[in-house]
Amino acid sequence: MTAVSASAQPSETPVNPSAGQTLEKAGAENFPVAPFFLPAAWRGDLMAVYGFARLVDDAGDGDLADPAATARLLGVERTPPATPSDQSGPPTAQETAFRLALLDGLERDLDRVFETALRNAGGSGAGADRPRHPLLSALVPLVDRHGLTPEPFRRLIEANRVDQTTARYATYDDLIGYCTLSADPVGRLVLAIAGVSTPERIELSDAVCSGLQVVEHLQDVAEDLSHGRIYLPAEDLARFGVTEADLAAPSANGAVRELIAFEVERARTLLDRGAPLVGTVRGRLRLLLAGFTAGGYAALAAVEDAGYDVLAQQAKPDRRRLAARAAAIFAKGR
Numbered sequence: 001m002t003a004v005s006a007s008a009q010p011s012e013t014p015v016n017p018s019a020g021q022t023l024e025k026a027g028a029e030n031f032p033v034a035p036f037f038l039p040a041a042w043r044g045d046l047m048a049v050y051g052f053a054r055l056v057d058d059a060g061d062g063d064l065a066d067p068a069a070t071a072r073l074l075g076v077e078r079t080p081p082a083t084p085s086d087q088s089g090p091p092t093a094q095e096t097a098f099r100l101a102l103l104d105g106l107e108r109d110l111d112r113v114f115e116t117a118l119r120n121a122g123g124s125g126a127g128a129d130r131p132r133h134p135l136l137s138a139l140v141p142l143v144d145r146h147g148l149t150p151e152p153f154r155r156l157i158e159a160n161r162v163d164q165t166t167a168r169y170a171t172y173d174d175l176i177g178y179c180t181l182s183a184d185p186v187g188r189l190v191l192a193i194a195g196v197s198t199p200e201r202i203e204l205s206d207a208v209c210s211g212l213q214v215v216e217h218l219q220d221v222a223e224d225l226s227h228g229r230i231y232l233p234a235e236d237l238a239r240f241g242v243t244e245a246d247l248a249a250p251s252a253n254g255a256v257r258e259l260i261a262f263e264v265e266r267a268r269t270l271l272d273r274g275a276p277l278v279g280t281v282r283g284r285l286r287l288l289l290a291g292f293t294a295g296g297y298a299a300l301a302a303v304e305d306a307g308y309d310v311l312a313q314q315a316k317p318d319r320r321r322l323a324a325r326a327a328a329i330f331a332k333g334r
Helices: 019-028 040-061 067-074 093-121 140-146 151-165 172-182 184-194 199-219 221-226 234-240 254-280 283-305 319-332
Strands: none
Touching: 040 093, 040 140, 040 151, 040 184, 067 093, 093 140, 093 151, 140 184, 151 172, 151 184, 172 184, 172 199, 184 199, 184 283, 199 221, 199 254, 199 283, 234 254, 254 283, 254 319, 283 319
């Protein structure tokens, strides 16, 4: 049963709950989100998509700067727990219920995005129940301009619902199934914004995005475990004789390093499969996609440089190496 108020509007507009802080996280990503060389309109559209995806992730991970303000803004009746959500260990049942309520509230605000866009298209936007959160309001012009559908946005919300109920993945196929919710929709939105979506490009984009998600999971093994989650498939843990206690150690033993090396090659295979997407487009879009793909390769190189020890510290890609790899991918088209 949802804790979101479906119809009541807030009596007054609450304070913007740190939307700017959410967007500022773009600089910490493995790849450039909206680089300077893109037209201003593209940069704005990509940052709007990023803002939505980051907001949903922060709601699902308990990382919102002001969760109570966000709840009020969205009309969510449930209140955050008194215990800080960034405490070590898995979330409490109360925290999980609050996160799910926030995700319900975001999905209802997403409905308002498409209702508003539909009314705008029909010339009656003034009477629409407009989105309440500023990062969702920013999506309305995109939907108008590019004819976007709700499905990829809903998948991103659903991925974060899965995170509230699923903390382990039995098989690699199970993990890739999660990536179809958590990562692939972003690539599909980029293609839609650029107006170049085709079934062939979508298939290649999905491979790149799933690869990028697997890479991120490898970088974040220690952080994820501190929140009670393991994105390394259980079948692979068993294959290499790695226990959860091994993953909780301050540094990786030989078995963990072998496991991470194995997963690095899997991620590289996904990136290799999808990289030809770059060669199917031209101009600035080609450079953007080269940057996305190079970010994944550079992160894998950082993991390798760390000796596959992802427990001692988080492996971060070298910016110069990323730029060089992006240039090479741009030139070769893969």
